[in-house]
Amino acid sequence: MANYANLPAPTPEGGLNRYMQEIRKFPLLEPEEEYMLAKRWVEEQDTEAAHKMVTSHLRLAAKIAMGYRGYGLPQAEVISEANVGLMQAVKRFDPEKGFRLATYAMWWIRASIQEYILRSWSLVKLGTTSGQKKLFFNLRKAKNKIGALEDGDLHPDNVAKIATDLGVTEDEVISMNRRMSGGDASLNATVGSEGEGTMQWQDWLEDEDADQASDYEARNELEARRELLAEAMSVLNDREKDILTQRRLSEKTVTLEDLSEEYGVSRERIRQIEVRAFEKLQKKMRDLAKEKGMMATA
Numbered sequence: 465m466a467n468y469a470n471l472p473a474p475t476p477e478g479g480l481n482r483y484m485q486e487i488r489k490f491p492l493l494e495p496e497e498e499y500m501l502a503k504r505w506v507e508e509q510d511t512e513a514a515h516k517m518v519t520s521h522l523r524l525a526a527k528i529a530m531g532y533r534g535y536g537l538p539q540a541e542v543i544s545e546a547n548v549g550l551m552q553a554v555k556r557f558d559p560e561k562g563f564r565l566a567t568y569a570m571w572w573i574r575a576s577i578q579e580y581i582l583r584s585w586s587l588v589k590l591g592t593t594s595g596q597k598k599l600f601f602n603l604r605k606a607k608n609k610i611g612a613l614e615d616g617d618l619h620p621d622n623v624a625k626i627a628t629d630l631g632v633t634e635d636e637v638i639s640m641n642r643r644m645s646g647g648d649a650s651l652n653a654t655v656g657s658e659g660e661g662t663m664q665w666q667d668w669l670e671d672e673d674a675d676q677a678s679d680y681e682a683r684n685e686l687e688a689r690r691e692l693l694a695e696a697m698s699v700l701n702d703r704e705k706d707i708l709t710q711r712r713l714s715e716k717t718v719t720l721e722d723l724s725e726e727y728g729v730s731r732e733r734i735r736q737i738e739v740r741a742f743e744k745l746q747k748k749m750r751d752l753a754k755e756k757g758m759m760a761t762a
Contacts, residue, residue, distance in 0.1 A: 502559035549576025696748040704741035
């Protein structure tokens with residue numbers, strides 16, 4: 465895998481402002497370039513190709529990390545954890561599945577950040593219920609949505625609404641709010657070392673509604689896409705479905721030679737069936753995603 469030590473690293477000494485400036489120098493990848501780099505990594509373990517994929521997505525990792533700025537943890541460490549998740553995504557990315565790396569990587573980035581937060585916050589133990597974790601990662605968003613921005617205890621009506629929206633008890637909302645009150649970092653805080661200017665965190669925020677989805681949301685989204693794939697597979701006949709599954713959807717890829725022997729046709733014929741089936745599947749998934757209002761999958 466690409467050497468993590470060779471990547472720009474956010475540090476208090478170096479200044480986050482400087483880090484943000486540095487990662488903006490890496491160019492974004494066009495779809496074809498990303499595909500070819502991913503193929504080089506998968507087939508040849510080309511670390512230079514992996515490094516280019518990682519550096520081109522450092523801005524995405526930093527942007528997602530900023531969505532978790534309210535947990536009282538050093539922002540440099542949160543970004544570092546985001547980068548670890550990004551590297552894991554690149555390591556496991558399969559360009560043949562029809563997704564862009566950014567779509568795949570966001571879940572690994574969020575999962576890495578959330579695991580770091582859960583490890584770091586003493587109020588969230590390993591035994592915490594999924595409902596409490598859901599509340600932990602969504603309380604601030606829920607408060608912002610209803611305009612409950614003040615510190616201290618929430619109004620009973622607001623407690624009731626948040627509890628209903630997040631599927632937890634009112635006592636859990638009250639308890640979690642009291643534990644988390646006062647921990648928000650100001651968006652007006654200066655970023656960077658002395659002499660680097662007076663830029664603030666809010667100057668780097670490209671999205672006022674930065675997604676703070678918890679791991680349950682990521683799992684739900686992944687499950688939705690699996691259901692989408694299963695539904696889209698209906699467009700294929702049995703032979704197309706079997707060949708595509710063995711060639712692109714299984715952990716261990718079956719060779720063209722093995723499939724040609726199984727079906728009694730040439731390797732080139734198997735390849736043609738695979739390509740045609742993949743194109744049909746992609747089109748069906750795009751159509752279904754559009755119907756369901758989901759993000760494009762290819």
